[in-house]
Amino acid sequence: MAKSPAFTCTACGAVYTKWSGRCEGCGAWNTIVEEAPLSSGPGKQSLGNKRGAALTLTDLSAKEPPPPRTASGMAEFDRVLGGGLVPASATLVGGDPGIGKSTLLLQAAARLAEAGLKTLYISGEEATAQIRMRAARLGLAEAPVRLASATSLRDILTTLEAERPGLVIIDSIQTMWADTVDSAPGSVAQVRAAAHELTSFAKRRGAAVILVGHVTKEGQIAGPRVVEHMVDTVLYFEGERGHQFRILRSVKNRFGPADEIGVFEMTGRGLAEVANPSQLFLAGRGAPAAGSVVFAGIEGTRPVLVEFQALVAPTSLAQPRRAVVGWDNARLAMVLAVLEARCAIPFAGLDVYLNVAGGLRIADPAADLAAAAALLSAREDIALPPEAVVFGEISLSGALRPVPQSENRLKEAQKLGFTTAIVPSGGKAGGGKDMKLRDYGDLAALVGEMFGAG
Ligand code: TYD
Numbered sequence: 369m370a371k372s373p374a375f376t377c378t379a380c381g382a383v384y385t386k387w388s389g390r391c392e393g394c395g396a397w398n399t400i401v402e403e404a405p406l407s408s409g410p411g412k413q414s415l416g417n418k419r420g421a422a423l424t425l426t427d428l429s430a431k432e433p434p435p436p437r438t439a440s441g442m443a444e445f446d447r448v449l450g451g452g453l454v455p456a457s458a459t460l461v462g463g464d465p466g467i468g469k470s471t472l473l474l475q476a477a478a479r480l481a482e483a484g485l486k487t488l489y490i491s492g493e494e495a496t497a498q499i500r501m502r503a504a505r506l507g508l509a510e511a512p513v514r515l516a517s518a519t520s521l522r523d524i525l526t527t528l529e530a531e532r533p534g535l536v537i538i539d540s541i542q543t544m545w546a547d548t549v550d551s552a553p554g555s556v557a558q559v560r561a562a563a564h565e566l567t568s569f570a571k572r573r574g575a576a577v578i579l580v581g582h583v584t585k586e587g588q589i590a591g592p593r594v595v596e597h598m599v600d601t602v603l604y605f606e607g608e609r610g611h612q613f614r615i616l617r618s619v620k621n622r623f624g625p626a627d628e629i630g631v632f633e634m635t636g637r638g639l640a641e642v643a644n645p646s647q648l649f650l651a652g653r654g655a656p657a658a659g660s661v662v663f664a665g666i667e668g669t670r671p672v673l674v675e676f677q678a679l680v681a682p683t684s685l686a687q688p689r690r691a692v693v694g695w696d697n698a699r700l701a702m703v704l705a706v707l708e709a710r711c712a713i714p715f716a717g718l719d720v721y722l723n724v725a726g727g728l729r730i731a732d733p734a735a736d737l738a739a740a741a742a743l744l745s746a747r748e749d750i751a752l753p754p755e756a757v758v759f760g761e762i763s764l765s766g767a768l769r770p771v772p773q774s775e776n777r778l779k780e781a782q783k784l785g786f787t788t789a790i791v792p793s794g795g796k797a798g799g800g801k802d803m804k805l806r807d808y809g810d811l812a813a814l815v816g817e818m819f820g821a822g
């Protein structure tokens with residue numbers, strides 16, 4: 369039987385049995401290339417026909433000590449990793465070009481090298497002189513990090529086998545090039561081969577390998593998502609270009625909690641840790657204004673207070689605008705629908721803008737109520753009490769649902785001087801003498817009391 373060749377889109381990784389000019393998966397032109405099938409060559413039939421080595425099986429109950437971790441001493445970085453870097457692990461750090469990945473990793477490399485890890489920083493994007501200049505700017509010129517500028521995977525692996533480092537940083541995986549693979553650097557096949565070789569090296573030699581990956585406009589690691597499956601940990605470095613805040617977020621972690629965040633600030637001397645993000649996110653808040661609401665959220669394991677800002681204005685368009693920054697579009701649509709259907713507050717003919725101040729992206733479902741309060745406050749032009757924080761989930765029936773970790777949210781709010789919390793009824797946390805709770809069973813009740821409508 370003739371073997372059908374495999375064709376892969378180098379932009380999105382979709383697989384086809386025949387070539388075509390345009391990828392149906394992502395719509396890109398001229399990105400489909402032929403890939404050598406894995407099982408080609410004579411004598412390679414089913415694996416089951418060959419005798420392999422027998423595996424050593426163990427019990428589920430066997431005692432396994434926790435992995436020894438190396439902490440960098442940058443608390444924000446270590447927390448996201450789950451307490452420090454684990455040996456024999458592969459980590460992918462993704463983010464938009466220019467967001468600060470190289471800066472973050474050079475700083476982390478310097479700290480980890482000082483903590484005793486033999487550290488190699490290999491850049492395929494910058495010359496060593498450029499990296500040295502950055503290190504000098506960051507005040508890290510004396511750190512015992514070894515540098516190289518290279519893209520040949522063969523040379524890099526040879527060097528790694530000879531040097532046996534404890535930590536290797538590859539900046540970036542899209543610039544690496546394996547001479548065994550017949551396609552251009554940055555293509556799916558190349559990136560996959562490079563990630564495979566480097567993670568195998570990590571497992572084989574007990575090194576920690578950190579791969580930098582650029583992200584496409586659609587928010588994917590450029591080209592192949594396959595890399596995400598190959599590594600133990602995937603971190604995203606995100607932030608708005610115009611803002612100085614940067615968030616390091618774990619989206620997958622085999623050695624620690626996922627969805628943990630670390631907060632940094634980009635300064636003239638590199639990334640500074642932000643130990644108290646709430647303070648920073650609320651710092652620019654002016655006088656109490658309609659449409660501004662402080663949300664007491666939880667990101668990962670940590671409470672974070674941020675400001676939700678809404679603007680509601682008559683539209684000049686046939687189709688009113690709905691624009692969101694830092695929150696989910698679909699959830700905004702849902703909250704607007706609930707306000708219309710359950711509270712009789714129409715938004716037809718009105719443009720709606722919602723913004724999370726500071727450039728943070730909120731994924732916590734408890735933000736529903738904060739968004740609803742901001743929208744109502746903007747629409748009715750009534751400012752909320754400035755000493756109040758808001759959190760709670762909204763269901764489609766208009767009922768308010770209690771959310772986890774109320775206690776932590778309230779504690780953080782109290783620490784920052786807030787004295788009132790607007791929350792769903794039935795939550796576990798009670799107020800104290802310094803924290804007054806105003807709780808509501810459904811959205812209509814809140815609308816009636818606070819805005820005299822509904
Ligand atoms: P970089 O780490 O090169 O981004 P990436 O590797 O993700 O592409 O960061 C580049 C940006 O960071 C650049 O616009 C300049 C800025 N920057 C600072 O503001 N302060 C600094 O100390 C450094 C080193 C960079």
Ligand code: MG
Nearest residue numbers: 469470493539
């Ligand atoms: Mg870079």
